[in-house]
Amino acid sequence: MITKRSPIAVFDSGMGGITVLRKLHKLMPHENYIYFGDSANAPYGVKTTEEIRRLTTQAVENLMARGAKAVVIACNTATSAAATSLREKHPGFPIVGLEPAIKPAALSMEWPRVLVLATPLTLREEKFQNLMARFADRAEFIPLPVPVLVEFIESGNLDSDEEIEYLERVLEPYADHRVDAVVLGCTHFPFARRNIQHILGEEVLVFDGSMGAARQCQRLLAEQDRLTDSETEGMISFENSDDSKVEQSIEMFYYKG
Numbered sequence: 001m002i003t004k005r006s007p008i009a010v011f012d013s014g015m016g017g018i019t020v021l022r023k024l025h026k027l028m029p030h031e032n033y034i035y036f037g038d039s040a041n042a043p044y045g046v047k048t049t050e051e052i053r054r055l056t057t058q059a060v061e062n063l064m065a066r067g068a069k070a071v072v073i074a075c076n077t078a079t080s081a082a083a084t085s086l087r088e089k090h091p092g093f094p095i096v097g098l099e100p101a102i103k104p105a106a107l108s109m110e111w112p113r114v115l116v117l118a119t120p121l122t123l124r125e126e127k128f129q130n131l132m133a134r135f136a137d138r139a140e141f142i143p144l145p146v147p148v149l150v151e152f153i154e155s156g157n158l159d160s161d162e163e164i165e166y167l168e169r170v171l172e173p174y175a176d177h178r179v180d181a182v183v184l185g186c187t188h189f190p191f192a193r194r195n196i197q198h199i200l201g202e203e204v205l206v207f208d209g210s211m212g213a214a215r216q217c218q219r220l221l222a223e224q225d226r227l228t229d230s231e232t233e234g235m236i237s238f239e240n241s242d243d244s245k246v247e248q249s250i251e252m253f254y255y256k257g
Contacts, residue, residue, distance in 0.1 A: 002069045004228050007032040007237070008217065009068035011059050014042035014154045015245070016188030017074025018252045020098065023214040024072065025236070028227070032234040036063060037249060040241035043150045044077045045119025045186070052121070056082035060095070069226050070094035072217055074187050076118060076209075080125040094220040099131060100185035101207035106135035108181055108205050113140045115174050115200070118185030120145040128185075142179065146170055146189075153188040156248045158255065164195055171199045184208040191255070 008028075010021045014037045021035050038044075038059055044052050056078040060071050071094070073079045073086075079097030087095050100122070105114045122128055123143045132141050152163040182204055184190055190208050197206055221227045228234065238249040 002067060002226070004069075004226055005032060005230060006067050006069040006226075007034045008221075009034045009036065009060075009063035009066075009071045010074050011056070011063060011071060011078070012037050012074045012187060013044035013055075013078060014039040014150075014188070015156070015249060015252055016150070016153065016186060016191075017072075018249060019187050019190040019208070020072060020074035020210045020213055021236070022253060023210040024217060025234075027211070027214045028218055028234075030228050030230045030232065030234050032228070033236045034063060034066070034068060035236065035238050035249065035253075037240045037242075037245060039154060039245045042154055043119070043147065044075065045121045045147050045150060047121070049081045049121065049125070052078055052081040053085065057086060060086055064090070064093065070096065070217055070221055072096045072213060074098060074210075074213070076100060076122045076186055080122055080127045094217065094224065096213050096217045096220065098187060098209050098213050100128065100183050101209045101212065102131050102135055102141070102183060105181045105183050105205070105207045106139040108207075111139060112180035112205075113178070114142065114181045114183060115179045116141055116143045116183045116185050117146050117149075117189055117196070118143065118183075119147055119150065122185055142174070144170065144174075149192060150186065150188045153191045156252065158191055158252075159195065163192065167192065167195050167199055171196065175200055177201060177203075179204060181205040181207060191252070
């Protein structure tokens with residue numbers, strides 16, 4: 001039975017969704033949460049759409065069966081592949097997805113040059129292409145796949161020399177005032193936000209969709225009168241398809257970088 005104190009479930013292909021969990025917890029600290037990362041099958045961004053849809057559907061429906069009152073698919077790639085079909089299959093159940101923050105980046109100034117960092121699958125999905133087309137008259141978009149960055153973050157190798165060298169290599173053509181804004185189109189990427197900002201320039205605006213997803217989750221639960229009535233800080237349960245990643249998940253939640 002779902003109650004106001006039932007948990008909000010957060011699903012990701014691995015560690016990236018922890019950035020969304022952090023925003024959810026900041027916005028709704030009294031809620032209980034289950035975080036499930038599918039690190040055993042990561043990375044999703046290089047798999048087929050059909051495989052990602054199968055893995056995402058299995059994970060989300062398992063979390064629903066365990067009594068979650070809402071599920072946040074904290075992964076742009078999984079959202080693109082499976083969110084629509086899951087909402088059609090479970091009408092009325094709050095399923096929140098992620099999408100690259102194209103709109104706020106496009107509207108941030110007059111005709112910005114926007115670098116969009118994402119996984120290869122997200123960039124080739126029709127949903128992303130349509131989103132970019134909606135704002136093609138407001139900004140210049142430069143899609144750039146950076147799949148290796150996911151692997152650095154999945155390994156917990158944050159701020160390593162190897163990660164910084166990789167970012168310097170792929171971002172160098174866009175540094176020195178060559179872009180106005182950057183969209184972090186994968187929930188893993190905010191863990192590298194500081195390094196990305198440093199390489200591109202401190203004046204470059206940085207956007208990601210995490211807080212937007214958190215606010216949408218809060219709005220949907222409020223509509224159903226399912227926001228918690230607890231006045232104490234909620235509990236967070238960390239789970240992973242790779243048991244060795246649970247401790248790393250906790251460490252990344254409290255990461256201060």
